[in-house]
Amino acid sequence: MNFAIVRPDDWNFPLLLHVLGAMVFTALLAALAVILVVSLRAGSDRRDALLLSFRVFSVGIVPSYLLMRITAEWILSKENADEDAAWITIGFIATDLGLLVLIVVGVLLGISVRRLKKDREPGRLARPAMVLTMLLIATYAVALWAMTTKPA
């Protein structure tokens, strides 16, 4: 019988929050990448797109990341799993190194929006932010594979 099929009932709530947080987080990363692509185009949409990208980041991405990460620790404490297992290591690498990348994205977006609010050109910081966001999406796809298949 596979481990994932039957689990104690008291794991369900933290798992629900963890999965929900991960789903919202990755979806918002995808939305952010699309909005940043729009912000790279010259035109009237540029300013609004940059402002929206910062709002998506601060109001959506940061809280959903925290939900995913905190509930990961919660479910891990219940599972009593081997913390050296490959799938847990992959999860930690994706979330903890991902956090550093996320901070860089936040700083790039913050500088761009600050420049906009001072009526200056936002510069080209949206492009690296978009590339890093896409890198994060790819990283979390690998993490999803690891969480699902739990490689030894």
Add this chain to the structure above:
Amino acid sequence: MSRYDWLLFLHLIGAFAAMGSVVVFSVLLASGGRVAAPELTFLGRRLWDVGGMLTLIFGIWLALDLDQYDFFDGWILLALALWAIAGAAGIRLGLAFDGEEPPSPGSVNPLYAVMAISVTALLVVMIYKPGV
């Protein structure tokens, strides 16, 4: 990787895409459909298409493949009903955003609510598996 692992992974990719579509439409609604609307609509609709297809195909495959589950288990039938409700609402929501003019909140808010509640309920059913 076992067959179960592959089926579950592809089923979960679908679930992430379906919830992703709800989230993308949330961003669209929150921004009033004024910024990047065609691009976000495209993303939301494609996520919904992929998510709907993968969750259904690999969900049924999982139910048939595993001895522990029966296709006619209550929680699986409940999930199928929720999937159908969410599917209908999601498709109509996507079409409403795909028009020439931004849709009125009165027409899209109920569809969005049905879609979001159904998909969240699906996630709860999948994790709690009531009756198992």
